Amino acid sequence: MKNPTIKISLFDIIPFCILPVLLIFFCAQAAFSSGIGVAGKIKAATKKLDMKTQVETVIPLPKNIVMANMEYQGGTFFTETRKNELKRYQCSSCHNNKKVPIRNAANISHADIKVVHGEKDSPLACNTCHSKDDRDFLVTSKGSKIDLDHVYDMCGQCHFRQKKDWIGGAHGKRVTYWAGERVVKNCTSCHDPHSPLFKKRWPATYSVPLN
Amino acid sequence: MDSDKKKKINRRTFLKGAATTAIAGSAAVTAGCKSKGLLGSTEAFALEFAEYFKKHYRLMTQKEREGTIARLEKLARLKQGINIDIDSTGPAQNVLYGYAFNVTRCEGYMECVQACIKENNLDRKSNTQYIRIFEMEHGQMSPDQGDGKYFHMVPKQGHFYMGVQCFQCENPPCVKACPTKATWKEPDGIVVVDYDWCIGCRYCMAACPYWGRRFNWNPPEIPKEEINKKQHYLGNRQRVRGMMEKCTFCIQRSRKGKVTACVEACPTGARVFGNLLDPDSEIRFVLENKKVYRLKEDLGTDPKFWYFID
Numbered sequence: 048m049k050n051p052t053i054k055i056s057l058f059d060i061i062p063f064c065i066l067p068v069l070l071i072f073f074c075a076q077a078a079f080s081s082g083i084g085v086a087g088k089i090k091a092a093t094k095k096l097d098m099k100t101q102v103e104t105v106i107p108l109p110k111n112i113v114m115a116n117m118e119y120q121g122g123t124f125f126t127e128t129r130k131n132e133l134k135r136y137q138c139s140s141c142h143n144n145k146k147v148p149i150r151n152a153a154n155i156s157h158a159d160i161k162v163v164h165g166e167k168d169s170p171l172a173c174n175t176c177h178s179k180d181d182r183d184f185l186v187t188s189k190g191s192k193i194d195l196d197h198v199y200d201m202c203g204q205c206h207f208r209q210k211k212d213w214i215g216g217a218h219g220k221r222v223t224y225w226a227g228e229r230v231v232k233n234c235t236s237c238h239d240p241h242s243p244l245f246k247k248r249w250p251a252t253y254s255v256p257l258n
Numbered sequence: 259m260d261s262d263k264k265k266k267i268n269r270r271t272f273l274k275g276a277a278t279t280a281i282a283g284s285a286a287v288t289a290g291c292k293s294k295g296l297l298g299s300t301e302a303f304a305l306e307f308a309e310y311f312k313k314h315y316r317l318m319t320q321k322e323r324e325g326t327i328a329r330l331e332k333l334a335r336l337k338q339g340i341n342i343d344i345d346s347t348g349p350a351q352n353v354l355y356g357y358a359f360n361v362t363r364c365e366g367y368m369e370c371v372q373a374c375i376k377e378n379n380l381d382r383k384s385n386t387q388y389i390r391i392f393e394m395e396h397g398q399m400s401p402d403q404g405d406g407k408y409f410h411m412v413p414k415q416g417h418f419y420m421g422v423q424c425f426q427c428e429n430p431p432c433v434k435a436c437p438t439k440a441t442w443k444e445p446d447g448i449v450v451v452d453y454d455w456c457i458g459c460r461y462c463m464a465a466c467p468y469w470g471r472r473f474n475w476n477p478p479e480i481p482k483e484e485i486n487k488k489q490h491y492l493g494n495r496q497r498v499r500g501m502m503e504k505c506t507f508c509i510q511r512s513r514k515g516k517v518t519a520c521v522e523a524c525p526t527g528a529r530v531f532g533n534l535l536d537p538d539s540e541i542r543f544v545l546e547n548k549k550v551y552r553l554k555e556d557l558g559t560d561p562k563f564w565y566f567i568d
Binding site: 084085088089092093094095096098101102103104106119120121122208212215216217218219220221223224225226227232237245247248249250251252253254255256257 | 347350352353354356358360363365366367368369371372375384385387390391406407408409410411412413428429469512513514515516517521522524525526527529530531532533534535536537538539540541542543544545547548560561562566568
C-alpha cells in the first residue's frame with residue numbers, strides 16, 4: 048500500500064523541480080543575451096559612415112579654420128587658425144631692418160613675454176621656434192619653415208606623442224560639433240606657446256554634498 | 259445602434275470628454291471671477307489643465323507631441339514671459355553616443371559643472387549638479403574615496419581629478435527600477451526621463467550605482483534671464499518639484515550634432531564625446547588606442563563612459 052503512494056508523490060514533485068530550473072535558465076539567458084553589450088555593438092560597427100549625414104541638421108563650418116596638412120583615420124580635417132588671433136601679425140611689419148623710433152620701443156618690444164617652456168636648466172630661446180630669417184614663420188630644428196597656422200608641426204617635434212593623440216582625437220577637442228566635418232582646436236587654441244602649462248587657479252564653482 | 263454607442267464610450271473617451279467639460283466649466287467659472295486671480299490667467303489654467311491629460315511621451319503621436327510642445331511654449335510665455343523653443347528631435351540612425359574622460363588631463367577647474375548648470379536649467383537654489391568632480395590622491399581609484407567638495411586653487415599638488423556623471427548605461431538599472439516606465443533608454447543610447455510621467459518615488463536614484471540621478475526636492479529656481487531657451491522635451495525643459503532628472507548628454511545639443519556643454523566648456527580637453535558606431539570618430543580612437551576602463555564594470559550595467567590615461 049505504501050509504495051504506490053510514494054511513487055505518485057514523486058511524480059508530482061518532479062515537474063515542480065524542473066520548472067524552477069527551466070525558469071532560472073531562461074531568465075539567465077534573457078539577462079545575458081538581451082543585448083550584445085556596447086563592446087559587441089562597437090565591434091560590429093566597422094562600416095564607414097558618411098560624416099555629413101550622421102545628423103539631420105546642416106552643420107556650418109566655423110570661420111578661421113584651415114585644413115591640416117595631414118590626415119586622421121577618417122580623412123582630412125580642419126584646425127583653428129592662429130594668425131587671426133595675433134594682434135601684431137604680420138611680424139615683418141616691424142622686423143624688416145628699418146629703423147624704429149626709440150620712444151615706441153617700450154610698447155612694441157616683446158618684454159612682456161616670459162618663456163616658461165622647455166627644461167628648467169635649458170629653457171627654450173625665441174629662436175628655437177621663431178625663424179631668424181623670415182620673421183613671419185616658425186622654423187623646425189631641421190630648418191623647414193612652418194606657417195603659424197600649422198603650429199602642430201612645430202610642437203610635434205618634441206611632443207610627438209601628444210601630436211599622435213591629437214591627430215586621432217585623444218588630445219585636444221573638436222570645436223562645437225561632434226558630427227559633420229572634423230574641426231579641432233589647434234595646439235595654441237588652448238596652450239600659450241610661451242608658457243604651455245595650465246595655470247593654477249580657482250575652480251569655476253563648487254559642489255555641495257549629495258546627501 | 260444604442261449598444262454600439264455605449265461600447266464606444268470607453269474610459270479614454272470619457273476622460274477626454276470630462277477634461278473638455280472641465281476646461282470649459284473652469285473657464286466659465288474663472289471668467290466670472292476677477293481675472294488673474296489665484297490661478298493666473300484663464301488661458302494658462304486651461305492649458306495647464308489640458309497638460310494633465312497627455313500621454314506618455316513614447317505613446318504620443320507626432321501630432322500629440324507637437325500639441326504638448328505648443329502648450330508648454332505658450333505656458334512659458336504666459337507665466338514667465340519668455341519665448342522658449344522646445345525641440346523633439348528623435349534619435350538618428352547609426353548613432354550611439356559614447357563618452358571618454360581623460361583622468362590625466364582633468365585639472366579640476368569645474369568649468370564643465372558650471373556650463374552644465376547653465377545649459378540644462380538646473381536648480382540654482384539647491385545647487386543641483388549633474389557632474390561631480392572628485393579630487394583624488396595619487397594611489398586612489400574609486401571616486402567614493404575622493405573629495406567631491408574641494409574648493410581651493412587647483413590643480414593641487416599630488417592629486418588628480420575624476421569626473422562622474424550619468425554613464426548612460428547600455429543595461430541601465432534605473433530603467434528597470436522605474437515603476438511607471440517614466441525613464442527609458444533611447445535608441446541612440448541616452449537614458450531619458452519623461453518628467454510628466456515621473457511620480458518621484460526615487461527608486462531609480464536608489465538603483466543607480468553611480469549616483470547619476472538628481473531629485474527636485476523643491477521647485478527649481480532659475481533667474482529668468484539665465485534660462486536656456488533652447489530646450490528639448492526629454493532634456494533641459496523646465497522641471498517642477500518632486501521629479502527625477504539626470505544628465506542626458508545634452509540631448510538638445512547632441513541630437514543637433516553638437517558636443518555636450520561639458521565637452522565644449524572643458525579648458526583642458528579632458529572630455530571626448532562622439533558616435534561609437536562611427537569607426538573614424540574620436541571616441542573610437544580613444545577606445546582602440548588608449549588603455550580605458552569603466553567604473554564598476556562587474557555590475558554588468560555596461561556604461562558608455564570610459565576613463566583613460568595618457
